[in-house]
Structures are given as structure tokens and as C-alpha cells.
Amino acid sequence: xxxxxxxxxxIIESHASxxxxxxxxxxxxxxxxxxxxxxxxxxxxxxxxxxxIQINKILHFYDExxxxxxxxxxxxxxxxxxxxxxxxxxxxxxxxxxxxxKKTIGTDINVSVETIPCQGLCGFGPIIVINxxxxxxxxxxxxxxxxxxxxxxxxxxxxLGFVPGRxxx
Ligand code: FES
Numbered sequence: 001x002x003x004x005x006x007x008x009x010x011i012i013e014s015h016a017s018x019x020x021x022x023x024x025x026x027x028x029x030x031x032x033x034x035x036x037x038x039x040x041x042x043x044x045x046x047x048x049x050x051x052x053i054q055i056n057k058i059l060h061f062y063d064e065x066x067x068x069x070x071x072x073x074x075x076x077x078x079x080x081x082x083x084x085x086x087x088x089x090x091x092x093x094x095x096x097x098x099x100x101x102k103k104t105i106g107t108d109i110n111v112s113v114e115t116i117p118c119q120g121l122c123g124f125g126p127i128i129v130i131n132x133x134x135x136x137x138x139x140x141x142x143x144x145x146x147x148x149x150x151x152x153x154x155x156x157x158x159x160l161g162f163v164p165g166r167x168x169x
Contacts, residue, residue: 007032008040012047022048023058030065063131073111073150076129080118083125089115091126091143098147109151 015021059065077092096113124136
């Protein structure tokens, strides 16, 4: 990108002296370019004494950077003890299965599913977070409606054998 190095340098310089400046810098660069350009990495690594792995972990954690990985939507299912006791990991497998089946019939769904640690809302589990929206006490029916409303509208979790309240494997 023409002129991008100068812009990247200016953004990085404006946060380089801040001990917590890496995340604001990444957000600002992403806001400017819609991604983290490859040419930004050498400067980021040097100015923030970070590793590529550390930066990648940040990029994967925050929804703001999802477009860097081609996923505009990320379904995050709590895999903490409280939620998994209420079936969240089983729900995780089934939601992945539903999306995969949609993809095999050619539906273009830009969504991925991953687990996250305890969100401190154990009493309201299972917890699902989709693009900053938190869904509580997610049952099979609720998950089906969420997927239907947000991404597609025909399949059912029941058809895939989801049993509400069943414990994770
Ligand atoms: S275990 Fe899911 S919120 Fe705590």
C-alpha cells in the first residue's frame, strides 16, 4: 500500500511509549487499513518487544480483528466448568456441525465457532458470545433460533441429535 509505511510509523510512534500501547496501536492500524498490513509487523515487534505469536493471539481474541482471518462472525461458546456442566461443549460440537452441513450444501456462511474461558456468568450458562452480544442460558432451541436469525433458517439442532441439558463428553 502506497504511503502505508509512513502512516503505520506515525500510529506506532504515537503509542510506542505507552506500556499498554500495543492493543490501541493494532486497533488504530486496523481502523486505517481494514487489516494489519504485513509491513507493520517488523515495526510492531521491535517497538513493543512483542512476538508474532503474541500479536496473533491478540488478533484472534478481539472481534474487531476478525476480518483479518476472513471471519466476520465468531460464535464463542464458554467452555468453562459451569457452562460445560450444562452442555456447552456438546452445544459447541453441534453448532459447528450445523454450520459445516450448511457449507457442504453450498451456503456461503462467514462464521466460525470457538470456545472461550469462563466469562464470570456461570449462573447464567451456557453462555454464548457472538460479536459482543452475550446470550445466556442457551438451550438447543435458543441456539437454533440464534443461528437461524443471524445466519440461516432451515436446520434444527434436534435433527442433529442435540439433547438439551446433556452433559459434555
Ligand atoms: S463457566 Fe461459563 S461463564 Fe463461567
